[in-house]
Amino acid sequence: MKKLTLAAACSSLLLSPIAFANTDTEVPQEPAGTTYVTGNIQMHDRKDFNGSDITSTLEAGHTFTTGTTILMEIDGVQLGSTDYGTDGADSSASAYTTLGVEQSFNINENLWVAAGYHHLLHDGEVFQYRPLVKIGYNFDNGLSISNRTRMQIAGDGAKSDAGSDYDKDQLRFDNRIAYAFSDAPVAVSYNNVYYINDAANSRNTMEHELRATWSRNGVQPYVEYRNQEDGAKDGYGHNNNVLVVGASYAF
Numbered sequence: 311m312k313k314l315t316l317a318a319a320c321s322s323l324l325l326s327p328i329a330f331a332n333t334d335t336e337v338p339q340e341p342a343g344t345t346y347v348t349g350n351i352q353m354h355d356r357k358d359f360n361g362s363d364i365t366s367t368l369e370a371g372h373t374f375t376t377g378t379t380i381l382m383e384i385d386g387v388q389l390g391s392t393d394y395g396t397d398g399a400d401s402s403a404s405a406y407t408t409l410g411v412e413q414s415f416n417i418n419e420n421l422w423v424a425a426g427y428h429h430l431l432h433d434g435e436v437f438q439y440r441p442l443v444k445i446g447y448n449f450d451n452g453l454s455i456s457n458r459t460r461m462q463i464a465g466d467g468a469k470s471d472a473g474s475d476y477d478k479d480q481l482r483f484d485n486r487i488a489y490a491f492s493d494a495p496v497a498v499s500y501n502n503v504y505y506i507n508d509a510a511n512s513r514n515t516m517e518h519e520l521r522a523t524w525s526r527n528g529v530q531p532y533v534e535y536r537n538q539e540d541g542a543k544d545g546y547g548h549n550n551n552v553l554v555v556g557a558s559y560a561f
Contacts, residue, residue: 343373343374343375344372344373344560344561345370345371345372345373345560345561346370346371346372346373346558346559346560346561347368347369347370347558347559348368348369348370348556348557348558348559349366349367349368349369349556349557350366350367350532350534350554350555350556350557351364351365351366351389351554351555351556352364352365352366352367352536352552352553352554353390353552353553353554353555354550354551354552355550355551355552356547356548356549356550356551357390357391357392357394357401358394358401359538359550360386360388361386361388361392361401361402361403362388362389362390362391362392362401362402363390363391364388364389364390364391365385365386365387365388365389365390366387366389367383367384367385367386367387367556368383368384368387369381369382369383369384370382370383371410376413377413377414377415377416378411378412378413379410379411379412379413379414379426380410380411381408381409381410381411381412382407382408382409382410383407383408383410384405384406384407385405385406385407385408386403386405386406387405388402388403388405404432404433406430406431406432406437407430407431407432408428408429408430408431409428409429409431410426410427410428410429410440411426411427412424412425412426412427412442412444413425413426414444420447420448420449420450421445421446421447422445422446422447422448423443423444423445423446424443424444424445425441425442425443425444426441426442426444427439427440427441427442428440428442428460430465431467432467433467434467435465435466435467436465436466436467437464437465437467437468438462438463438464438465438468439461439462439463439465440460440461440462440463441460441461441463442458442459442460442461443458443459444456444457444458444459445457451492452489452490452491452492453487453488453489454487454488454489454490455485455486455487455488456484456485456486457483457484457485457486458482458483458484458486459481459482459483459484460481460482460484461479461480461481461482462479462480462481462482463479464478464479478507478508478509478510478512479508480505480506480507480508481505481506482503482504482505482506483502483503483504483505484501484502484503485501485502485504486499486500486501486502487499487500488500490525495524495525495526496522496523496524496525497522497523497525498520498521498522498523499519499520499521499523500518500519500520500521501518501519501521502516502517502518502519503516503517503518503519504516504517505517505541507541510543511542511543511544512541512542512543513541513542513543514541515538515539515540515541516539517536517537517538517539518536518537519534519535519536520534520535520536521533521534521554522534523558528559529557529558529559530557530558530559531555531556531557532554532555532556532557532558533553533554533555534552534553534554534555534556535551535552535553535554536550536551536552536554537549537550537551537552538550538551538552
């Protein structure tokens with residue numbers, strides 16, 4: 311089984327419900343005919359980023375022999391406390407659901423490209439429309455690099471949930487480098503996430519994600535550290551530090 315490594319993404323870092331809108335959805339580069347499932351628990355030191363100090367994400371998908379992948383993700387499942395702030399405001403909210411499709415093409419044995427679309431739903435409404443393109447290169451020594459560029463176009467659900475200050479579009483760049491060790495069942499990766507935010511009360515942000523995966527046959531546990539930059543233009547606080555513990559399985 312090819313080693314399963316999932317590039318993770320995270321919240322928009324705007325202190326509002328839109329923080330849930332930026333999910334972990336990322337299709338692993340798996341052989342045709344592969345089904346994958348993955349899930350994690352995320353522990354945040356700033357609960358206002360996601361409305362809770364502990365959240366969870368679940369995702370499943372299937373890659374057909376044509377190179378087409380379909381997926382579904384449930385993100386922002388609040389497992390921890392949902393009261394924060396000086397007034398003890400309740401930040402409980404329903405989870406976000408992503409439905410996605412991607413088509414990949416192998417240019418040669420190492421170079422691949424892909425295009426797709428992610429449809430983000432919240433409370434029965436479209437929160438964001440997310441067309442995307444990807445390119446990657448797998449070196450023969452276990453090193454791999456990739457880029458994903460995704461537009462995040464606000465839908466009616468974002469406007470009704472977050473108000474006019476947050477119903478703006480975003481452009482997200484994921485630049486990832488990974489290495490799979492040849493003499494040990496371990497894979498490590500670094501993902502740099504950069505957001506261009508159109509909202510007047512937010513600034514562009516950068517995030518860092520470091521992951522180590524036990525790339526054994528069967529269930530593959532992983533641990534990850536994320537540093538998520540505060541996107542508020544005025545009065546922002548310290549970045550959100552996140553410890554992620556999860557596991558993936560492909561069959």
